[in-house]
Amino acid sequence: MADKDSATPSRIRIEKVSKSFGSVEAVRNASLTVNAGEVVLIIGPSGSGKSTLLRCVNRLETATSGEIYVDGDRVTDPQGNIRQIREEVGMVFQSFNLFPHLTALDNIALGPRKVKGLPREHCYEQARALLARVGLADKEKSYPDQLSGGQQQRVAIARALAMEPKVMLFDEPTSALDPEMIKEVLDVMLQLAREGMTMLVVSHEMGFARAAADLVVFMDNGEIIETGTPADVFDSPREERTKRFLDHIL
Amino acid sequence: MAAVDQPGTKPETRITVSDGALIPDRAEGSLLSAWRISFYGALGLVVLLPIISPHPYREIMRYLPDGILRTFQVTLISIFFALIIGLFTGLGRISRNILINRISTIYVEVIRGIPLLVQLFYIYFALGRFLSLDRLVAAILAMSVCYGAYMGEIFRAGIQAVPKGQMEAALAIGMSRSQALRLVILPQTARIILPPIGNEFIALLKDSSLVSIVAVSDLLRRGREYAATTFLYFEAYTMVALIYLVFTLFFSKLVAIMEERLNTHGR
Numbered sequence: 001m002a003d004k005d006s007a008t009p010s011r012i013r014i015e016k017v018s019k020s021f022g023s024v025e026a027v028r029n030a031s032l033t034v035n036a037g038e039v040v041l042i043i044g045p046s047g048s049g050k051s052t053l054l055r056c057v058n059r060l061e062t063a064t065s066g067e068i069y070v071d072g073d074r075v076t077d078p079q080g081n082i083r084q085i086r087e088e089v090g091m092v093f094q095s096f097n098l099f100p101h102l103t104a105l106d107n108i109a110l111g112p113r114k115v116k117g118l119p120r121e122h123c124y125e126q127a128r129a130l131l132a133r134v135g136l137a138d139k140e141k142s143y144p145d146q147l148s149g150g151q152q153q154r155v156a157i158a159r160a161l162a163m164e165p166k167v168m169l170f171d172e173p174t175s176a177l178d179p180e181m182i183k184e185v186l187d188v189m190l191q192l193a194r195e196g197m198t199m200l201v202v203s204h205e206m207g208f209a210r211a212a213a214d215l216v217v218f219m220d221n222g223e224i225i226e227t228g229t230p231a232d233v234f235d236s237p238r239e240e241r242t243k244r245f246l247d248h249i250l
Numbered sequence: 251m252a253a254v255d256q257p258g259t260k261p262e263t264r265i266t267v268s269d270g271a272l273i274p275d276r277a278e279g280s281l282l283s284a285w286r287i288s289f290y291g292a293l294g295l296v297v298l299l300p301i302i303s304p305h306p307y308r309e310i311m312r313y314l315p316d317g318i319l320r321t322f323q324v325t326l327i328s329i330f331f332a333l334i335i336g337l338f339t340g341l342g343r344i345s346r347n348i349l350i351n352r353i354s355t356i357y358v359e360v361i362r363g364i365p366l367l368v369q370l371f372y373i374y375f376a377l378g379r380f381l382s383l384d385r386l387v388a389a390i391l392a393m394s395v396c397y398g399a400y401m402g403e404i405f406r407a408g409i410q411a412v413p414k415g416q417m418e419a420a421l422a423i424g425m426s427r428s429q430a431l432r433l434v435i436l437p438q439t440a441r442i443i444l445p446p447i448g449n450e451f452i453a454l455l456k457d458s459s460l461v462s463i464v465a466v467s468d469l470l471r472r473g474r475e476y477a478a479t480t481f482l483y484f485e486a487y488t489m490v491a492l493i494y495l496v497f498t499l500f501f502s503k504l505v506a507i508m509e510e511r512l513n514t515h516g517r
């Protein structure tokens with residue numbers, strides 16, 4: 001690709017990105033780099049633009065200005081092949097968004113079969129292995145509405161992994177879950193982090209942050225206010241706004 | 251809407267009226283439901299009248315089957331083309347290409363604003379000056395074009411009823427928009443629109459009686475031909491009405507069962 005930039009080991013590079021919806025500026029001048037193997041957590045009050053920023057990374061939202069690179073490929077290039085980039089960026093949604101007309105196994109195999117055009121047998125073998133990896137080997141024939149929220153989210157993670165992405169985006173993956181199901185999803189995410197997956201996560205799960213995050217980013221009102229290690233940001237925040245937010249959620 | 255139970259009123263005179271007037275509520279399964287009374291009543295008359303009173307009813311019953319076949323021919327071919335037109339119109343209505351979007355929207359607006367009977371006259375008589383269409387072809391064309399516009403709206407609504415997250419999830423794994431539509435959105439749309447399409451089919455079956463006006467020998471036309479030679483208008487049209495009723499009630503029941511299945515095993 002023309003915009004290849006391999007000078008840095010960064011997997012995601014967000015440079016001065018802004019995103020407006022009409023007159024509302026959801027993200028303002030945000031810059032952030034995620035290196036290979038890093039786990040970065042974005043926290044912040046609702047409406048602070050964290051999900052919007054995340055969705056700009058695979059261009060579900062198109063940044064109004066600024067540049068985003070994934071593994072050196074320029075996401076923000078209007079002429080670029082966004083589908084090729086999306087194949088390398090897995091995404092997990094708050095509301096799972098599994099395909100309700102397909103079984104768990106078909107959900108996972110669909111991308112490799114139709115997007116990558118891989119042989120059917122190979123795709124289903126891989127899908128079975130992924131289901132086992134998220135602890136749902138016995139659910140391959142289940143439809144999404146027969147699974148609990150936690151199980152659905154684990155299938156959704158497997159579906160994203162099936163494309164063998166270089167980067168995973170998580171958009172509040174546990175916010176729609178009952179408390180007793182949060183752990184099973186976080187365990188899968190922790191395991192992924194340990195295996196060296198590069199992850200950009202919008203979440204308020206402090207336990208996950210302390211256990212797995214290399215960096216915590218606090219956003220408020222569309223801006224990145226503070227960036228630091230989990231210990232720095234949670235225990236001794238520099239900014240007044242970060243302090244106030246943490247007081248609210250802890 | 252459920253009837254409010256008030257103290258002092260006789261409960262047995264109160265019934266629950268379902269919202270969908272066209273769609274019989276299967277839960278209301280009493281032996282004497284309105285659907286059963288109408289359906290078995292009509293069916294009984296269609297069977298019994300020719301037995302009890304062979305003249306003229308048996309003669310009428312011998313006269314009508316050709317028309318029934320023609321009616322179904324027109325209905326089935328028209329619904330087939332209407333579905334195809336409707337699919338593309340529905341996709342056009344949500345297209346981001348402004349030209350395609352405008353064309354399909356104008357088509358829907360224009361066709362829905364003209365009565366079907368006028369469209370039928372227009373295609374057969376008015377356009378007949380330039381292209382002499384066979385009457386059956388003209389009839390099917392008019393029905394397809396007209397119902398295609400209504401189907402287009404059903405498809406559009408069905409596509410838009412699929413949650414936005416489905417398209418996003420499909421795009422996120424690298425699908426093109428057309429792959430996402432074909433593999434993710436439309437299969438879900440199909441389940442959503444099956445009942446309304448069933449209702450359109452019933453409406454089309456009834457509206458197909460309009461084609462008798464351009465001398466297509468459908469059920470109504472055959473009844474009229476019989477009546478014109480025998481002057482037995484009451485008897486002929488009674489049988490015609492009963493036969494339409496048997497078919498429409500039968501199909502509306504099918505739609506209701508289908509809808510119920512989709513609601514309980516909805517995926």
